Amino acid sequence: MRNADRIHPEWQHREVGEKVMLHPLNGLPVKRFEPGREIALEGWGSFSVEPLRWGGSRVVCRGEGHINPLYRAYYVGFLELPHFLMERRMLLGIKQRVEQPGAR
Secondary structure, X not given: OOOOOOOOHHHOOOOOOOEEEEEOOXXXXXXXXXXXXXXXXXXXXXXXXXXXXXXXXXXXXXXXXXXXXXXXXXXXXXXXXXXXXXXHHHHHHHHHHHHOOXXX
């Protein structure tokens, strides 16, 4: 998956069930989509933009919980830390691009 430095009009509409390619060989189906507000991917979680009272906004990432205890243990043990580091860097990159002059 690559970072985008501009808004891509062709990415601004998704159909429920459509695959979002996270890698050239694999993607996840869209579970929910509300343009400019939220995208949720099956088996992963969602990104939501929530407006704040004083005029800004907040990006919120929510992951899906895993019911299977064995998979949950595997996820926490082997995937949680790298995933946290990747997601943190991704969100900081989004923040940097949004806050640069002329970004909107």
